[in-house]
Amino acid sequence: MLKDYQYTLFPYAYNILGSAEDAKDTIQDVLSNYVSSNRDGIENEKAYLIRSVINQSINAKNKRKTVNYEDVWLPEPVATEEADQSLHLRDIGSYTMLILMEELNPKERAVFILKEGFGYSHDEIADVLSGTVEQSRKLLSRAKAKLDQRKQGAPLSSRTVSSALLDQYLHAIRKGDTERLENMLSKDIVFYADGGKNLNVAKKICTGVQEVSQFLVHVYDKYQQKFRFEFTMINHQPALLFYLGEKLYGCQVFTISAEDNRITQISTVLDPEKLKNLAN
Numbered sequence: 001m002l003k004d005y006q007y008t009l010f011p012y013a014y015n016i017l018g019s020a021e022d023a024k025d026t027i028q029d030v031l032s033n034y035v036s037s038n039r040d041g042i043e044n045e046k047a048y049l050i051r052s053v054i055n056q057s058i059n060a061k062n063k064r065k066t067v068n069y070e071d072v073w074l075p076e077p078v079a080t081e082e083a084d085q086s087l088h089l090r091d092i093g094s095y096t097m098l099i100l101m102e103e104l105n106p107k108e109r110a111v112f113i114l115k116e117g118f119g120y121s122h123d124e125i126a127d128v129l130s131g132t133v134e135q136s137r138k139l140l141s142r143a144k145a146k147l148d149q150r151k152q153g154a155p156l157s158s159r160t161v162s163s164a165l166l167d168q169y170l171h172a173i174r175k176g177d178t179e180r181l182e183n184m185l186s187k188d189i190v191f192y193a194d195g196g197k198n199l200n201v202a203k204k205i206c207t208g209v210q211e212v213s214q215f216l217v218h219v220y221d222k223y224q225q226k227f228r229f230e231f232t233m234i235n236h237q238p239a240l241l242f243y244l245g246e247k248l249y250g251c252q253v254f255t256i257s258a259e260d261n262r263i264t265q266i267s268t269v270l271d272p273e274k275l276k277n278l279a280n
Contacts, residue, residue, distance in 0.1 A: 011091035016057040018075035061106035072204040074194035076274040095235035108143040162238035181213040186262040196271025248279040
C-alpha cells in the first residue's frame with residue numbers, strides 16, 4: 001500500500017526539488033519515518049504524507065542553495081512519453097517552468113506549484129505549510145511577480161509538429177546550414193548546458209541567433225557526428241537523446257514558441273548523474 005504512494009508523492013517532491021533522485025530519497029525518508037512512528041490521530045494518511053513530503057522537499061531545497069550559481073544548473077529530466085497512461089507523470093512540471101522556478105525561494109515555489117499545478121486553495125496551502133492564508137497569498141504574489149519578469153509564451157508541446165521541426169533542426173546542423181538553422185531559432189534564443197561537477201562543457205551559456213546557430217554546428221562537427229539521436233518527450237516538451245552505441249551521453253530539451261514555431265530555448269543536460277534514470 002505505501003509503495004503505491006511513491007507515484008502519488010513523486011510530482012510534489014520533484015516539482016519542488018527539480019531532481020528525480022532527490023525526490024525519491026525524500027519520499028523514501030518520509031515513508032520510512034511514517035512506518036516507524038506512532039500514527040495515532042492521523043485521519044487522512046494520503047494528505048499527511050503529501051504534507052510531509054512537501055515540507056521535507058522545501059527543507060532539502062533550502063540546503064541545496066549552496067550550489068554555485070555561476071554554474072548552469074538544470075533540472076533532472078524526466079521522460080513523459082507515457083504521461084497519458086501514467087497519471088503521476090501528468091503532474092510533472094514542464095522543463096521550461098522548472099528552470100524559471102529556480103528564481104523562486106523554496107516556499108514560494110511550493111505555494112506556486114500547489115496553487116497553479118495542483119489546484120490547492122489558499123486555506124489548504126496554509127494548512128500544508130503550517131502558515132496563514134495571508135502568508136500563502138503573499139508568497140504566491142511574490143512568485144508570480146518574479147516569474148512574470150522572465151516568463152516566455154507557452155511552449156509548444158505537440159508531438160507531431162515538434163518532431164518534424166527537430167528533424168529539420170538536425171538536418172540543418174548535419175549539413176552545416178547555419179542560415180536554415182537561424183530561421184528555426186528565435187532571435188533571443190538561449191542555449192544552456194549542464195555538465196555537472198565533473199564534466200567540462202564547450203559552453204555553459206550561449207545567446208542570440210547567430211552565436212547559437214554557429215555554436216550548434218561547431219559542437220556537432222567536433223563532438224556529435226557519431227551520435228545516434230532519438231526524439232522523445234521530456235517534462236512534456238520535445239527533446240533529443242543522443243547515444244553512442246547504447247550509452248546515453250546527453251539530453252537536449254527544446255522550448256518551442258506556440259506563436260511562431262521557433263525554438264526559443266535549448267537546455268542540454270550532459271551530467272551523467274542526471275541522465276541515469278533516463279538511461280535505465
